[in-house]
Amino acid sequence: MDCGCTNCTCDEKEIITSSCPECGSTGNLIPEKAVKANLNKEFYSSIDNKDIYLCPDENCKTSYYSKDYSLKFDLSDLKRPLWYKINSDPVIACYCNNITEEQVVDAVKKHDLKTWQDIVLHYQEKTLCICKKLNPSGECCTDFFYSIINKTLLTLDREPVSIPGGCTC
Known part of the structure; x- marks a missing residue:
């Protein structure tokens, strides 16, 4: 049974990446619904039909960004903290x-x-x-x-x- 999670063997997918405009780390493409669930509402319309990536660097203050760098969101633009970022509270x-x-x-x-x-x-x-x-x-x-x-x-x-x-x- 598919649980709905993306790391299940029943849901293999191609990983698409892009470099973070702030730190250069390679981030993965994130489903739009996941971005919208975590980004503050005032930014929803700006991400429509855009490929959005998540910065994986624990020290970088960037959360999500677009491949063309026209959009860059900081940690303060999120509803809840990213578990892996330094000083996340709560984790x-x-x-x-x-x-x-x-x-x-x-x-x-x-x-x-x-x-x-x-x-x-x-x-x-x-x-x-x-x-x-x-x-x-x-x-x-x-x-x-x-x-x-x-x-x-x-x-x-x-x-x-x-x-x-x-x-x-």
Whole structure:
């Protein structure tokens, strides 16, 4: 069953890239619906029918940009912080369910929860998985989410869990 996430083996796609106008890092093309879900509303009309890319550099203050560099958005132009950027507060582990890194750590330490589903259901009534739309990268959070779980388990001198292949949501 297709979960809706872009890193599932059932949804292979070509990666299209462009260099960030600010730092020169190579960013990936992002689905328009993911950009609109994360960009402040006043910018929606400016991105219609434009290819928009995400800067992957953790130190760069640019979030999204167009290939022709006619558009460049800063971190302050976003509704929520990008999880991988320096000084992001909060660090969001799952955009679909609005789960932060702090909540994942707490769920592992205090409640011995070790899966995406168990942790999300600890905080929400149901799980949502629409990463193509809600994650700023348009990709699934599985790898990052489980890296937080495993980093926390290691601080507790416990065995890390296996990261499921593909998307867990």
